Amino acid sequence: MISKKWVGIIGSGVLVIGLAVSGASLAKSKESEVRNGSIRIERQTEADYPAMAKVSMDEAVQNALAAVAGQVLKVELEDENGFLVYGVEITAADKTIVDVKVDAGSGSVLAMDKDQADRADHESGKKGEDQD
Numbered sequence: 001m002i003s004k005k006w007v008g009i010i011g012s013g014v015l016v017i018g019l020a021v022s023g024a025s026l027a028k029s030k031e032s033e034v035r036n037g038s039i040r041i042e043r044q045t046e047a048d049y050p051a052m053a054k055v056s057m058d059e060a061v062q063n064a065l066a067a068v069a070g071q072v073l074k075v076e077l078e079d080e081n082g083f084l085v086y087g088v089e090i091t092a093a094d095k096t097i098v099d100v101k102v103d104a105g106s107g108s109v110l111a112m113d114k115d116q117a118d119r120a121d122h123e124s125g126k127k128g129e130d131q132d
Contacts, residue, residue, distance in 0.1 A: 033081070086102040097114065
């Protein structure tokens, strides 16, 4: 029979491994999802966003390019999970499109995500061109 001591040790090991796995997945989700910001959007419309931003679009672009080297495709003020951010799409050196979320209040980079939808659109468009 297994003693209570070994059951406790094995149970603790399983718990530690479970916490490590959940922590790693949480850390990964923080990289691609905005979870906080300095300007909360409640009832404002998109027309109100420029007046709410404390950081200029140029400063947001500079901060995004400091995080991801490349060329800017598009910049827009947007509501991301209830916070006002600049969404800066950058074509990186490896030809991937990275969507960088910059806080419109502080200028800090909040999240980065490879833009799957644009890449899929590009690939489907490329296939259509090849078939012509």
